[in-house]
Amino acid sequence: MAVEEEVSKRTRRREIVTGKKFNRKGFRNESEEVGELLNSEFTSDLLKEIRALEHTYERDGVTIRLAKAYGFCWGVERAVAIAYETRSHFPTEKIWLTNEIIHNPMVNNRLAEMGVFFIPQENLKKDFSEVKGEDVVVLPAFGATLEEMQYLKDLGCQVVDTTCPWVSKVWTALDKHTQRECTSIIHGKWKHEETIATSSFAEKYLIVLNMKEAEYVSNYILNGGDKAEFRAKFKNAMSNGFDPDVDLLSVGVANQTTMLKSETEEMAKYFEKTMMKKYGPQNLNDHYVAFNTICDATQERQDAMIELMDEELDMVLVVGGFNSSNTSHLQELAEHGGFTSYWVNEPTCIGPDNIIRYKTSNGEDHVQENFIPARPFRIGVTSGASTPDSVVQDCLERIFMIRKLRAGAEEPAPAALDART
Ligand code: SF4
Numbered sequence: 001m002a003v004e005e006e007v008s009k010r011t012r013r014r015e016i017v018t019g020k021k022f023n024r025k026g027f028r029n030e031s032e033e034v035g036e037l038l039n040s041e042f043t044s045d046l047l048k049e050i051r052a053l054e055h056t057y058e059r060d061g062v063t064i065r066l067a068k069a070y071g072f073c074w075g076v077e078r079a080v081a082i083a084y085e086t087r088s089h090f091p092t093e094k095i096w097l098t099n100e101i102i103h104n105p106m107v108n109n110r111l112a113e114m115g116v117f118f119i120p121q122e123n124l125k126k127d128f129s130e131v132k133g134e135d136v137v138v139l140p141a142f143g144a145t146l147e148e149m150q151y152l153k154d155l156g157c158q159v160v161d162t163t164c165p166w167v168s169k170v171w172t173a174l175d176k177h178t179q180r181e182c183t184s185i186i187h188g189k190w191k192h193e194e195t196i197a198t199s200s201f202a203e204k205y206l207i208v209l210n211m212k213e214a215e216y217v218s219n220y221i222l223n224g225g226d227k228a229e230f231r232a233k234f235k236n237a238m239s240n241g242f243d244p245d246v247d248l249l250s251v252g253v254a255n256q257t258t259m260l261k262s263e264t265e266e267m268a269k270y271f272e273k274t275m276m277k278k279y280g281p282q283n284l285n286d287h288y289v290a291f292n293t294i295c296d297a298t299q300e301r302q303d304a305m306i307e308l309m310d311e312e313l314d315m316v317l318v319v320g321g322f323n324s325s326n327t328s329h330l331q332e333l334a335e336h337g338g339f340t341s342y343w344v345n346e347p348t349c350i351g352p353d354n355i356i357r358y359k360t361s362n363g364e365d366h367v368q369e370n371f372i373p374a375r376p377f378r379i380g381v382t383s384g385a386s387t388p389d390s391v392v393q394d395c396l397e398r399i400f401m402i403r404k405l406r407a408g409a410e411e412p413a414p415a416a417l418d419a420r421t
Pocket of ligand 1: 073074075076141164165166167257258295296297298326385
């Protein structure tokens, strides 16, 4: 029964994406003009120069060390380009986005200025009532749920899908889990749009946030436990009717593509060991399956951050949307490395009065006065996969300006910061 239902879901997805009004490639005839526009809006001459100088740049006593991999990933660039092409291809039609195209306020504001509407939502519930069959609907880089895709198909909309192929790769892994009658354990955040979309393609799933939750699940697999407590704990993070006594007999691990790579790997190994302990190595294949679904871009940015942390730095600047999961993990790495690290989402977080408003990886807001010292200093810089270089440049220009204003002033080193949580 389980397999039939999943084949049906997979078939439904196939039927939708091969439909005449479903576009997954964008509009090539618009791409030249769009390419120029994107170049002018989102690239940065300063960052190009820093890259040419082997990622080190000095101005007015500020030494920038730019991470080797940072900023816009291929999937995000592609999604934004397709969204721009869509506007150009359908100049008069009403265009909707089912969600933010990517997690960056500047990019989403630009699309809004171009007359692209966002489907209203409240408490994770979307209201499609304004969407009409003659409208065009764009699906964002992290995908849309099967239910949304089916609804739009039935309505007769032209759908333009910008889902990153890396995200689709995870969905394919889920198909394989179901073919093997496994429950998909998804390492992710149940509220994150990508995980909401991903889980809609699995028949049986459990979303596990971190190793603490993984240990709880593993303990249940090995020793049993209180089923009611389990269900209450994962009430927002499991498929309908999930029964831990039945649905954890065989599992596969998949992930939200932007999670911390090392934690996804640790979790996959942990569940592999759990199943080995429970059923014996000779039976492992009947109870555990693994496919590598970690996105290269996420991995490269995290690896580059780790490399940067080998250096002597006075502080780290992480630039990216506050709802960007991959950016939060870059900040998390810097904090765990013991660095004073500031996560900002836009240049206005850095005030000319030498105040920075920033977040820590746990989502807390902080304000730091006098964050730029009067003395020369070194700052490590990185940005999330959905951050345009132009935003990073504007942040750096503000830092140069404050430093210039302060140069010569007698100031103590900045106070110990509260970023290390
Ligand atoms: S971070 Fe990876 S999965 Fe996400 S859009 Fe970029 S390439 Fe795709």
